[in-house]
Amino acid sequence: MEIVERIKKIEEIIQEIEKREIFSIYGGNLPFFSYLFACIFKFLNSNTLVILPDEKTAEIFYSDILNFTDENVIFFPEYERVESEISEINFERVKAILQINENKKSTVVTYFPAVIKKVPPFEKFRKIEIRKGQKIRRDNFIDLLVKCGYDVEKEVVEIPGTFTTRGGIVDFFPPFSEFPLRVEFLGNYINSIRKFDVSSQSSFEKIEKVYVSPLSEFFAGEATEKFFSQVDGISFVVNVEKYLKKGNKISETINEIIENSIIVGENIDSFKKGKIFFFNVFPTVERFKIGDDFIWNC
Known part of the structure; x- marks a missing residue:
């Protein structure tokens, strides 16, 4: 009952x-x-x-x-x-x-x-899709990371919220990803996106797309x-x-x-x-x- x-x-x-x-x-x-x-x-x-x-x-x-x-x-x-x-x-x-x-x-x-x-405002928290084959300049992609709050590293990426560059490659570590990602550019196009291991720095899996978003409210706006x-x-x-x-x-x-x-x-x-x-x-x-x-x- x-x-x-x-x-x-x-x-x-x-x-x-x-x-x-x-x-x-x-x-x-x-x-x-x-x-x-x-x-x-x-x-x-x-x-x-x-x-x-x-x-x-x-x-x-x-x-x-x-x-x-x-x-x-x-x-x-x-x-x-x-x-x-x-x-x-x-x-x-x-x-x-x-x-x-x-x-x-x-x-x-x-x-x-x-x-x-x-x-x-919630609409300021946008997930920007970055896809293999997409036309985007490497420098514009770096600007996007900086505006979202990513810190540049001199050598290798090991912690979330950081990125580094060398030639046509940009490594960055999204905080909501288990592994950091390696974006390789060919001219003004994204040639590949791969996961890589922090300790060995070796890539091991290709993916088709990734999302970039602000790392904190400060970088989303007022x-x-x-x-x-x-x-x-x-x-x-x-x-x-x-x-x-x-x-x-x-x-x-x-x-x-x-x-x-x-x-x-x-x-x-x-x-x-x-x-x-x-x-x-x-x-x-x-x-x-x-x-x-x-x-x-x-």
Whole structure:
């Protein structure tokens, strides 16, 4: 009976979402919410944005939800302030925006500090296709790499976000590629594109095309837009109270996010609005006492 009631409640939540109603979900915990959202996302035909209170909680949620769904789930981390503007974390932010731009249904998992900073308009994050046989001057291709944020190396390419040249060959390492790439020019045409090994510097596989994109938001343009407003879909805010308990204040941006999101929390709080769906979820310790046959009680 409890399972039937739980399924019925999830169906009602989906109906409320499809009607674009703003409501609240309470009584769960993080593992349950990851399961619940995986169920919800499966039946929605729109993007979903899940905002958690902090990085650690967001990473746990992201890891949990991947166990329940094979849908397109994207993690969006907080911007890392470094002198060069280039870092692995900033690569991940760009990668997330590029994935969102592909217009595939996706679930974006993030946290408040990551969405506060404004970003360039999503349309500025373009993937420029470079194809074998394409007409392009070697110098123009180098200019493209520089504008996207690639650093030139004097000798060999070993780390992502760098390139080097020798004669009609340009080696570069896209941050989203497992291997660096070697582009060989013949006159003003691309003669070949090959993967190569970092340690031996030997090429081993030809490919037909590659994409070049900005390495960080800095190289995509001026940060004028709110990340939240550019993700077209349904947004959920999880455990706002935990964010505030750490001494954080509600800024204008966060208040706008809360006002336009479905509120989700372990306990009913002052942010509740609209219809409330309540789940009575046993603590993990209690669930182990009961066994595998009974997990959540609605």
